[in-house]
Amino acid sequence: MVYVEPAQQAEEQVSVARAIAAKFDASVIGVSAFAIEPDFVAEGVIIQETTTEDIRRMKAELAEKERWFREVVGLPAERVEWRWDVEYPLGFLASEARAADLVVLKSTYRKVDPYHLVDPAGAVLRMGRPTVLVPEHVRELQADRVVIGWKDTREARLAVHDALPFLKQASQVTIVEICASDEQDLARRRVRDVAKHLRGHGVKSETDVRVHMAESDAHQLVRLAKENGADLIVTGAYGHSRLGEWVFGGMTRGLLDEAPFCLMMSH
CATH class of the missing domain: 3.40.50.620 (HUPs)
Structure with a gap:
């Protein structure tokens, strides 16, 4: 639709x-x-x-x-x-x-x-x-190379599940978690679990753990996607209703503002 x-x-x-x-x-x-x-x-x-x-x-x-x-x-x-x-x-x-x-x-x-x-x-x-x-000026979606912005939340799990048809056809899938410096071991375990889950569905994927930097997490994820030649980022969508208006959270809003390619989101 x-x-x-x-x-x-x-x-x-x-x-x-x-x-x-x-x-x-x-x-x-x-x-x-x-x-x-x-x-x-x-x-x-x-x-x-x-x-x-x-x-x-x-x-x-x-x-x-x-x-x-x-x-x-x-x-x-x-x-x-x-x-x-x-x-x-x-x-x-x-x-x-x-x-x-x-x-x-x-x-x-x-x-x-x-x-x-x-x-x-x-x-x-x-x-x-x-x-x-x-986004504006985008008229194609190959989804041959896909980046998953992982966060250990309900929304991210839904997003990965919903994106399976795309992931199964992609030639390269990269699962990325951006975390605090003292959470890197836990983050590696989490993305490995996601990769194992995807492998059970016939999806080969790579994992990557990055540490929060001075730049925003959204900017860092977009930059990584560009480096990988991706044209689709898969993430959970985070937001809430404020005075009757639905608004996105910071990471989600940042991706919408900065990504020059398509985003696939689930909530």
Whole structure:
């Protein structure tokens, strides 16, 4: 499943969804939605009002988006589905995700617009599905070399399990834990256990333990992934709700801000 913004013109995350579908001989479900913005009233006077004609036009644009979506995906008609509604995008996507194994989203969220856009933090933390987050200007995902950002948590274990289809096809998988200097022995034991678990699923992997440095852990993990020629980092997604807004934790937020390639996250 991939979310398409109503006014979207760039093809990035749709192209990545297409690449994943081709890799696994899967189908693609496109999802899009908009919510009706409340009238803006100042001193008893309506300054901005959404009219019936506005809603009709917006519905027509979403219906037309299906033609664009199917053209970009380029798969046989029976392997492509389009779903849209007049509904808050995040709520609609979280509900429709029940029909998918994997959700693909843009990782950038430059403005707060819950009426047309999906906040990636809200989506990842609510959907209950592994999510591939696609940065700007990325239109392909080979996933031939994959880095796993390991942390001994529930979310990281889910992420490794959810990523197994990708890991089984990868030519190189590296499991990395970044830890305090006095935890290196324990960290080596942990990543060896993960490697052994993956070996039972037919995945050959390497392990690497790094110590916290002056640079952020996210920057260090991205740098290591670049050195390995990876185009996918697999991690758990960490976050919480704050005053009704879903927010990512520091490491997760840092990866979204810094990674020039796709992230696969589970929560």
